[in-house]
Amino acid sequence: MEERSKERSSSRKNIYRISGIVLAVLIALLLPVICGFLESGAYYLNVINYIFVYTIASTGLNVMTGYSGQINLGGAAYFSVGAYAVVILCNAGVPTLLSVVLAMLVVAFFGFLTAVPAAKLKYHFLALATTAVGEVVNNLLTVSPGGITNDTHGMFVKALVLFGFKFKSDASLYYLLLIMTALCLLFTWAFLHSRTGRACVATRDSVDAAGSCGIDVRQYKIIATVVSCVMIGFAGFLFAYLNRYISPDTFAAGKSTMFMSMMMLGGSGTLFGPFLGAVLITLIMELLRGIQGSGPYMQLTYGFILLIEMMFMPQGVSGAISDYKYKKDRRRMEAAGGDGKDA
Amino acid sequence: MNDTLKLILQLMIPGLCLGCVYGLNGIGAALLYKGSHTINNAQGAVVGFGALLGYSLQNRGLGLISSTIIATIACFFVGVLLQVGVISQIEKKAPIYVVIATLALSIVITNANYLIVGSYTYDSAVILINVSKYLHIDSVNVDILWSNIVAIAVSFIAMVSVHFFLNKTKFGSAMRAAAMDPFAAESCGISVVKTRAVTWGIMSALGALGGCLTGPLFGVSAGIGIAAGAKGNTGAVLGGYGNMYGAIIGGMIIGIVETIFGYIYSPYQTAFTNALFLIFILLLPHGIMNEKAIEEG
Amino acid sequence: MLKIDHLTLHFEGLVATDDICMEVEDHKVTALIGPNGAGKTTIFNQIAGVYKPDEGKIYLDGEDITGLRPFEVCQKGITRTYQVIKLFSGMSVIDNVLVGMHTKLERNFWQDVFHSRSMRESEKEAFKKAHELLELVGLDQYADHPAGSLAYGQQRLVEIARALAPSPKLVLFDEPAAGMNLKEKNDLNEMIRRIIDMGTTVLLVEHDMSLVMNVADIIYVINSGQNLAKGSPKEISEDPAVIEAYLGRGEI
Incomplete structure (x- = not known):
C-alpha cells in the first residue's frame, strides 16, 4: 500500500520535473518575443545576452579552478586574447569561421604557455602568478606597438557575419548565444564525465592518490588549463561581437575578478554554479547601477557581497543547494534505517 | 659616463625609497605566510587607506609626524579587526579561501577609499619637510629629495624595530613559535588567535606607514597602494617567500630596478615588474635567501 | 614477482x-x-x-x-593504498573507483572528451566493473555518494576498491x-x-x-x-x- 503511494508520488514528481523543463525550454525559445512586449524589453534582452557570455567564461574558468583546483585570477587575459584575435583576423579579411578557429588555436597556445609553468605552482602562488599574467597581458595590450589594439581608445567591432547571416540585433545574438551557452555546458558535462575529466578532478582532490592511480598530474593540469582557456577565449570572442567595442580597459583585472566571483558565488565545482553566479552577479550589478550609478558604490557593494559570501557560504549557491539536498537524502536514509553503517 | 652614473644615482634613491615601501609590505607578506600559510590580497588597499588617513589627519592640522604615527597605529588595529572579524571565520572553513576573500576585501576597502576621497589625487598639503627641498651632494652634483631620505630612514627604523620585536621580546618569540607549529604553541600556552591578530596588525601598520611616507612624494589618491601591495609580494618572492629579510632586500631591489626601467621604458613598467615576478616564481622560487616555501605543487 | x-x-x-x-x-x-x-x-x-x-x-x-x-x-x-586515507573526497564513490581504472581505459583524447561510440561502450564496461568491485567491498549501495561523506572504515574500503580497479x-x-x-x-x-x-x-x-x-x-x-x-x-x-x-x- 505504502509502496504504491510512493510510486505515485515519485511519478508525480517526474511529471512536475518534465513539465518544468518543457516550460523552461519554451520560455527560453520565446524570450526575445516576450521581451518585445515588455516596456524595457530591449534592455533585458541585452543584459541576458551578457549573462550568456559571462556564463561561458565562468564555466570555462570553473573547469580549471573549480574542477581541477588550478586557481586563476587572470582570466581576463584569455578573454581578451580571444576577443582581439578574432577581431583582428576578421578585420584583416579572414572569413569569420576560420578566424574563430585560428583565434582559438592562438588562445590554446597561450594557455599552454601559461599552463606548463603553472602546473608546478601551489595554490597561493598560482593565484599570484595568474594575477601577474593578467597584468602583463593587459599592459601589453594597452601599450601595443603599431597600434594593434588601437590603444585605450579601443576598437569598434563590426557585426558578426556567419554563414551569410548578419548578427546585428540583440534577438539574433540571443539565439546564437543561447545555443553556444548550451553547447558549452554540454561540453563541460561531457568533459567531466570522461576519463580525461575524471583525471583532472582527481588531481584537485589528491595529487598523491592521483599519481598512484597512474595519472601524470602535471599533464592533466595542463589539459584542464588549456581547455579552460579556450572556453574563456571563446567567450571573449562572443563578447566582442556583443559589445561591438573592445578596448584594453574592458579587459582589465576587474573582469578576472568578476569571472572568479561569478564562479564562486554560484558554486565552484558544480555544473550550473557559474551560470547561477553569472545571473546573480549581473542582476546585482545592473540593479546597483540603476540605483547608484557605476563607480565606487556599485563596486563596493559587489565586493562586500563577495566577501560575505566567502565568509558564510564559500561553496556558493549551487554548492549550498546540493549540500542541503544531500543532507536531506542522508536523513531520509537514516530514518528508513538499516543502511549498514553500524558494524 | 659621468652623466649615466649621475642618472643612476639620481634614480637609485627614489628607487630605494619605493623599494623600502615594498619591503615593508613584503615583511607583512612574509610574516603572514610563515604564520598562516596564506596570502593577503588586501594589503595594497590598506596601504591606500593608511595614506588617506594620514592625509586627512594632516588636513585637520596635525603635523606630518603625528599624523603618520596615528595612522600607523590606527591601521594596526584595523588589521587586528580584519583578522579577528573576517579572516578567522574563513580560515576556520578552508584556509585556501582567504586568497579570494582578501581579494573581495581589497575591492571593498579600495572603493571605500574612493568614496571618502573621490578619485583625484591630493597632494599632501601640510608637510614638515618641504617636498621641493633637495639635498645637494657636491661631489657628484646630484639632487636628492629630502622626502626620499626621510622615507628610507623611517622605513629602516621600522624594519629594525620589527626585527627586534620578533627576536628580543617575549611576544615576538611567541609569534615565531606559533608560526612554526600552531598546535605545539597552543599547548605551551601561546594564544595563536592573538599571534595571528598581531601579525595582521603589524602587516597593516607597516603598509599604512609606507603609504604615509610616500604620500608627500606621489600625492595621495585612493588607488595609491594597490601596486605597492602587489610589489610587496614580488619582492618577497625575490627574496625567498616567507623570509622577512629576503622580503626587505627583494623589495628594495624591485624598487630600484623598476625605477630605472621605468625611466627607460615607462609604458611597459607594469608588464616588466610582473614579468620579473613570474620569472622568479617559476625559475628561482627559493629566492635569494633560499627559502624553501614555494615547492612543487 | x-x-x-x-x-x-x-x-x-x-x-x-x-x-x-x-x-x-x-x-x-x-x-x-x-x-x-x-x-x-x-x-x-x-x-x-x-x-x-x-x-x-x-x-x-x-x-x-x-x-x-x-x-x-x-x-x-602496482597500485597502493595509504596509511592516511587519500580519497578523492569531492567525487562520488564510484568515480573514485573509475579513476583507479585510469591506466586500463586508454583512449584517444578527442573520442574521450566528445563521447564517441567506442568511448561510451568502454564507459559501460568500466561502470560494470566498478560496481562489481564495490560489491566486493560491500559498498555498492553508496556508489553515487560523495566519497568524503562515508565513515572512516568505509573510506578505507573505497581506497581498496580503487586500488584493485586496474586489475x-x-x-x-x-x-x-x-x-x-x-x-x-x-x-x-x-x-x-x-x-x-x-x-x-x-x-x-x-x-x-x-x-x-x-x-x-x-x-x-x-x-x-x-x-x-x-x-x-x-x-x-x-x-x-x-x-x-x-x-x-x-x-x-
Missing part, C-alpha cells in the same frame, strides 16, 4: 632503510611488520616511486622499476586495518583472500598481529630500517629475535 635488492635511503643524515632485501612471490600474501618507525612505509614509498632510493634496486617481474615516478609505477601494474599485478596495502573494528577486520581478511584468488598479489604493512598471522603467507620483519627476520607466520611467532624486538608490545 617483486624483488628488492639492497634498498637504502637516507633522509638528511638519518638512515630510513638500510640494505633492505625482500622478495614478494606471485599469488601470495606477503606482510611487512615491525615496530613504529622501522621504515615499513618508507619501503612502500620507494616501491611506489614517491621516494627515490639512494642505493639499491627494485625489480618487477625482472624489470627494473627503481626511481620511476608514481604514475609510471602504476602503469607497470593490478601487485597491490600495496599500507595499514589497511587501521581504525577498523573486529567485524571489519574479519571481512578484510576474507577480502584479501579473494583478491589473491582474483590473481592479484598482495604486499601489506600492518600492525594488527592477529590479522597478519591469519592472512599472510610470508612475513618480513623490519627493525630500524634493516631486515630482521623472514618466514612463515609460525616461524616468525617463535623467532626469539622478533620477540625481543617486540618486547612490551605483547600482541602476538
Whole structure:
C-alpha cells in the first residue's frame, strides 16, 4: 500500500520535473518575443545576452579552478586574447569561421604557455602568478606597438557575419548565444564525465592518490588549463561581437575578478554554479547601477557581497543547494534505517 | 659616463625609497605566510587607506609626524579587526579561501577609499619637510629629495624595530613559535588567535606607514597602494617567500630596478615588474635567501 | 614477482632503510611488520616511486622499476593504498573507483572528451566493473555518494576498491586495518583472500598481529630500517629475535 503511494508520488514528481523543463525550454525559445512586449524589453534582452557570455567564461574558468583546483585570477587575459584575435583576423579579411578557429588555436597556445609553468605552482602562488599574467597581458595590450589594439581608445567591432547571416540585433545574438551557452555546458558535462575529466578532478582532490592511480598530474593540469582557456577565449570572442567595442580597459583585472566571483558565488565545482553566479552577479550589478550609478558604490557593494559570501557560504549557491539536498537524502536514509553503517 | 652614473644615482634613491615601501609590505607578506600559510590580497588597499588617513589627519592640522604615527597605529588595529572579524571565520572553513576573500576585501576597502576621497589625487598639503627641498651632494652634483631620505630612514627604523620585536621580546618569540607549529604553541600556552591578530596588525601598520611616507612624494589618491601591495609580494618572492629579510632586500631591489626601467621604458613598467615576478616564481622560487616555501605543487 | 635488492635511503643524515632485501612471490600474501618507525612505509614509498632510493634496486617481474615516478609505477601494474586515507573526497564513490581504472581505459583524447561510440561502450564496461568491485567491498549501495561523506572504515574500503580497479599485478596495502573494528577486520581478511584468488598479489604493512598471522603467507620483519627476520607466520611467532624486538608490545 505504502509502496504504491510512493510510486505515485515519485511519478508525480517526474511529471512536475518534465513539465518544468518543457516550460523552461519554451520560455527560453520565446524570450526575445516576450521581451518585445515588455516596456524595457530591449534592455533585458541585452543584459541576458551578457549573462550568456559571462556564463561561458565562468564555466570555462570553473573547469580549471573549480574542477581541477588550478586557481586563476587572470582570466581576463584569455578573454581578451580571444576577443582581439578574432577581431583582428576578421578585420584583416579572414572569413569569420576560420578566424574563430585560428583565434582559438592562438588562445590554446597561450594557455599552454601559461599552463606548463603553472602546473608546478601551489595554490597561493598560482593565484599570484595568474594575477601577474593578467597584468602583463593587459599592459601589453594597452601599450601595443603599431597600434594593434588601437590603444585605450579601443576598437569598434563590426557585426558578426556567419554563414551569410548578419548578427546585428540583440534577438539574433540571443539565439546564437543561447545555443553556444548550451553547447558549452554540454561540453563541460561531457568533459567531466570522461576519463580525461575524471583525471583532472582527481588531481584537485589528491595529487598523491592521483599519481598512484597512474595519472601524470602535471599533464592533466595542463589539459584542464588549456581547455579552460579556450572556453574563456571563446567567450571573449562572443563578447566582442556583443559589445561591438573592445578596448584594453574592458579587459582589465576587474573582469578576472568578476569571472572568479561569478564562479564562486554560484558554486565552484558544480555544473550550473557559474551560470547561477553569472545571473546573480549581473542582476546585482545592473540593479546597483540603476540605483547608484557605476563607480565606487556599485563596486563596493559587489565586493562586500563577495566577501560575505566567502565568509558564510564559500561553496556558493549551487554548492549550498546540493549540500542541503544531500543532507536531506542522508536523513531520509537514516530514518528508513538499516543502511549498514553500524558494524 | 659621468652623466649615466649621475642618472643612476639620481634614480637609485627614489628607487630605494619605493623599494623600502615594498619591503615593508613584503615583511607583512612574509610574516603572514610563515604564520598562516596564506596570502593577503588586501594589503595594497590598506596601504591606500593608511595614506588617506594620514592625509586627512594632516588636513585637520596635525603635523606630518603625528599624523603618520596615528595612522600607523590606527591601521594596526584595523588589521587586528580584519583578522579577528573576517579572516578567522574563513580560515576556520578552508584556509585556501582567504586568497579570494582578501581579494573581495581589497575591492571593498579600495572603493571605500574612493568614496571618502573621490578619485583625484591630493597632494599632501601640510608637510614638515618641504617636498621641493633637495639635498645637494657636491661631489657628484646630484639632487636628492629630502622626502626620499626621510622615507628610507623611517622605513629602516621600522624594519629594525620589527626585527627586534620578533627576536628580543617575549611576544615576538611567541609569534615565531606559533608560526612554526600552531598546535605545539597552543599547548605551551601561546594564544595563536592573538599571534595571528598581531601579525595582521603589524602587516597593516607597516603598509599604512609606507603609504604615509610616500604620500608627500606621489600625492595621495585612493588607488595609491594597490601596486605597492602587489610589489610587496614580488619582492618577497625575490627574496625567498616567507623570509622577512629576503622580503626587505627583494623589495628594495624591485624598487630600484623598476625605477630605472621605468625611466627607460615607462609604458611597459607594469608588464616588466610582473614579468620579473613570474620569472622568479617559476625559475628561482627559493629566492635569494633560499627559502624553501614555494615547492612543487 | 617483486624483488628488492639492497634498498637504502637516507633522509638528511638519518638512515630510513638500510640494505633492505625482500622478495614478494606471485599469488601470495606477503606482510611487512615491525615496530613504529622501522621504515615499513618508507619501503612502500620507494616501491611506489614517491621516494627515490639512494642505493639499491627494485625489480618487477625482472624489470627494473627503481626511481620511476608514481604514475609510471602504476602503469607497470602496482597500485597502493595509504596509511592516511587519500580519497578523492569531492567525487562520488564510484568515480573514485573509475579513476583507479585510469591506466586500463586508454583512449584517444578527442573520442574521450566528445563521447564517441567506442568511448561510451568502454564507459559501460568500466561502470560494470566498478560496481562489481564495490560489491566486493560491500559498498555498492553508496556508489553515487560523495566519497568524503562515508565513515572512516568505509573510506578505507573505497581506497581498496580503487586500488584493485586496474586489475593490478601487485597491490600495496599500507595499514589497511587501521581504525577498523573486529567485524571489519574479519571481512578484510576474507577480502584479501579473494583478491589473491582474483590473481592479484598482495604486499601489506600492518600492525594488527592477529590479522597478519591469519592472512599472510610470508612475513618480513623490519627493525630500524634493516631486515630482521623472514618466514612463515609460525616461524616468525617463535623467532626469539622478533620477540625481543617486540618486547612490551605483547600482541602476538
